[in-house]
Amino acid sequence: xxxxxxxxxxxxxxxxxxxxxxxxYSYSGSPELFWYVQYSRQRLQxxxxxxxxxxxxxxxxxxxxxxxxxxxxxxxxxxxxxxxYYCAVQNAGNMLTFGGGTRLMVKP
Amino acid sequence: GAGVSQSPRYKVAxxxxxxxxxxxxxxxxxxxxxxxxxxxxxxxxLTYFQNEAQLDKSGLPSDRFFAERPExxxxxxxxxxxxxxxxxxxxxxxxxxxxxxxxxxxxxxxTVV
Numbered sequence: 230x231x232x233x234x235x236x237x238x239x240x241x242x243x244x245x246x247x248x249x250x251x252x253x254y255s256y257s258g259s260p261e262l263f264w265y266v267q268y269s270r271q272r273l274q275x276x277x278x279x280x281x282x283x284x285x286x287x288x289x290x291x292x293x294x295x296x297x298x299x300x301x302x303x304x305x306x307x308x309x310x311x312x313x314y315y316c317a318v319q320n321a322g323n324m325l326t327f328g329g330g331t332r333l334m335v336k337p
Numbered sequence: 338g339a340g341v342s343q344s345p346r347y348k349v350a351x352x353x354x355x356x357x358x359x360x361x362x363x364x365x366x367x368x369x370x371x372x373x374x375x376x377x378x379x380x381x382x383l384t385y386f387q388n389e390a391q392l393d394k395s396g397l398p399s400d401r402f403f404a405e406r407p408e409x410x411x412x413x414x415x416x417x418x419x420x421x422x423x424x425x426x427x428x429x430x431x432x433x434x435x436x437x438x439x440x441x442x443x444x445x446x447x448t449v450v
Contacts (some may be wrong), residue, residue: 233379272340273380273428273441315379323368323435324393327379 231256233316235328242306243336250301250331252316261319262299264290268312306335341442343429349448350419358414358445362431369412370439371404372428380428386412419449
């Protein structure tokens with residue numbers, strides 16, 4: 230069965246510091262991986278997916294199949310990045326399996 | 338148009354009561370999903386529709402949970418004889434078709450007292 234692990238419940242950094250939100254997955258087959266973000270009082274929304282290889286709001290994530298990781302990174306955190314971040318893997322049937330989430334707090 | 342719309346936003350039910358949660362997906366979206374999110378956890382898959390067909394209901398936790406999408410648009414998640422452990426946020430998501438980005442609703446927060 231597929232599983233997604235986000236080891237940090239809370240990550241607190243100062244504005245301008247680098248950020249890395251960790252995500253490890255277990256999945257048999259070729260995974261499709263995503264990062265979703267939920268800002269305060271807003272709905273869950275897609276941040277990025279690995280197949281698009283885009284940088285969204287300065288965030289990037291690289292799929293490392295050897296380490297089964299898909300960590301989310303940003304070189305310089307901004308206060309508006311404060312939110313809940315969820316890593317997710319999609320199976321062939323289209324359903325998403327989410328990790329437990331990491332709350333990112335960016336302090337001024 | 339508007340995004341995925343869910344109603345009610347909040348529901349308080351007495352233990353044993355039946356509840357019905359509604360999801361209006363984005364118009365024209367073929368795929369529709371229900372997820373359950375307990376406090377402090379990530380969303381967990383409940384069920385998936387493609388048009389009116391329920392293709393996967395493996396995540397429904399018990400036979401008290403039932404979902405339908407009779408005309409391939411609006412969906413209803415029904416929970417019979419609610420229990421305290423059913424307290425959670427229920428999220429609905431839709432996508433244009435399989436494999437494309439899923440758009441989430443605001444969720445319905447169910448509290449069973």
